[in-house]
Amino acid sequence: MTVSALAITSLSKSFERKVVDGLDLQVRAGEFYALLGPNGAGKTTILRMVAGLLQPDQGDISIFGMDARRDPIAAKRVVAWVSDEPMVYDRLTPMEYLEFVAGLWQIDARAAEAKANELIDWLGLRPHANELCGGFSKGMLQKVALAGALVHDPRLIILDEPLTGLNAGSARQVKDVLLGKVREGVTVIMTTHILEVAERMAERIGVITNGKLIAEGTLAELRSRMGRESSLEDIFLDLVAQGAQAA
């Protein structure tokens, strides 16, 4: 039996109301998984719990067979987190940032330097490699953050709305990088409001409303479930409407 990249069991989290409600979710290794849902559905909360940024009220999170709640350090070693707000220091250059990230993940210095140079070239950041990030555009910052996520060769990349605010060129570059990583066997889990991106890139799609997974499968599976040939947008809106009625 192959180990799942991510296995979530009975995961719950409440703030003033229940945001995640007994969620079960499995993502296979090497899969591109898109998590969709309306605003406030609980997508970001789920991913933040997986990344170790939030403590669940109950439930289990297993990352490549490692219990992320019991041994968070081990789980974090193989995970990279990219949010819609790039986590970059204004007063570090991209190279210094990558040096810092590689140091946090304790990557061998030589290997990290080679990898950082490769990423800087790959993402078109070479002319800005020694400029402070403070003057960068949102797209450039997101590329630096993405380079930071990749410099330690994660096995699971979690992205929360990574394309928000990016221009077409930068968005294409980020998408290409992610697809390239999936081809290399890396698992990618991404939330997005751009349904077209999910439709084109994701192998499987999960739809969340009110903290519950209400549908999951490939696009074809979702279509067959709805019983008609329609776009992901139509399927998504129908599912969300059904979810709202059920609630």
Add this chain to the structure above:
Amino acid sequence: MSAAPTSLSWFARHELTLAWRDFLAILTGGNRARGIGLAIFLAIVALVLHLMAYGLISPWAAEGIKADAETLVMLTGTGLLFWTVMLSQSLEAVTRIYYGRSDLDLVLSSPASSQRLFAVRAGSVMLTSVVFAGLLASPLINMLALFDGPHWLAAYGVVIAMGAVSTALSVGITMALFRMVGPRRTRFISQIVAAIIGAGFVIGVQAAAILYYGDFSRFALFQSEPIITAAPGADSVLWLPAKAAMGDRQALLLILAIGIGALALAITVSASSYARLAISAAGLNHVASQRRPSRRPFQARSQRQVLRVKEWRLLQRDPWLLSQTLMQILYLVPPALLLWMNFGATAGAYVVVVPVLVMAAGQLAGGLSWLAISGEDAHDLVTTAPVHPRTVLLAKIEAVLTVIAVVLLPLLLLMALSAPYPALVTALCAALSAGSATAIQLWFRMVAKRSMFRRRQVASRAATLSEAFASIMWAGTGALLTAQSWLALAPAIMAILVLVIAKLISPRRS
């Protein structure tokens, strides 16, 4: 009747509404009960300050205050001390008019007159500076009015004139900086100039008092015989502000006219270039700042080392920190001078030097700790990294305390050569003061951007007050220990008590 849109009064009302809501938010943090509590606290502080002013003024007033050279020198010197602080503050505020974004993009992209907006914002800088200085001077002015006559209330008019002049000068300095060094460096240099002006005069006067009279008090210079003898005659224009403060109507009207005229002139001259300069300042967000590549990048380091290096890099590149550290270092000049003057002698001067150093260590540690512990721009990155949270905190604390040690070490060494015991006491109490400030910042830590630094006191007044009280108590411990008094135990116990209370009231963490 409401003002016509985009008119001066319309902009003024808009600015006042925003300023008032901002003030309320700072005061209450959205909590009405907290606001009432703070108002009571401020009233008590005002009462205590008035009592202290009473202690200073009543003997002076009892002798009868005459407009002689002695009084004029003292008033002018004290006024200058106030004015340099006002100038420093207004310089910083005027810079913010050009560099602060908030609604500037909206207004500048609208058909409204940017010149009127500039006039209103410069006016609000003056108003803020006048209110602040007026509140600060009010205990002295009120006590003078009470014991020597209401003519002293004219001093409030002098405060208004001083505010107008400092704002006008700040506008002039900022414009000159824009011309000389361009928008890219103006903000940074302006911060440095503000720090030097703010601390420079106060420290200069103190240094002169130490050098010539061996006295730590700034007022020693204003009371000294040579200064009073060398002062110009009573009819000199130099004494106009002092005479105005004492109730001379003509002098008051004249300095008010000079102040408001200077401000009006500065606004008229500068307003036309406001939109252009503000836009060029806004463009800096997209200007690259090239750094020389590190000679030895990607060195093998432990996680703690990696975190410390990152903190030091960020602290070193923080423009706020540079000006604040400069200010702290400037404040250390008088005690250093006193040390130098007393080198080799067993003077009681250390009783004064030790608490100053201990306070400076605490204050610097508080600011640095906030930047390192709470002001984490990539909080998610550090949290999702495979690093134990304790390792992260330890590395940040080490980074902060190392900086404090580097700043204090030369003075401690100088002191140790001449007087090992006070040096030991200073080292111990400075470590306790810096450690306490760091611990408080740790207990009250929050997730914030470094750019929020200016607002850190708003986020937690409890942390700010605890930090200040702990520093004061450790400074007191240092002074009394230097004097080899058992009473040193009292402030030490108080400091520990402050820490215990801070820990108890700090937010709980799961």
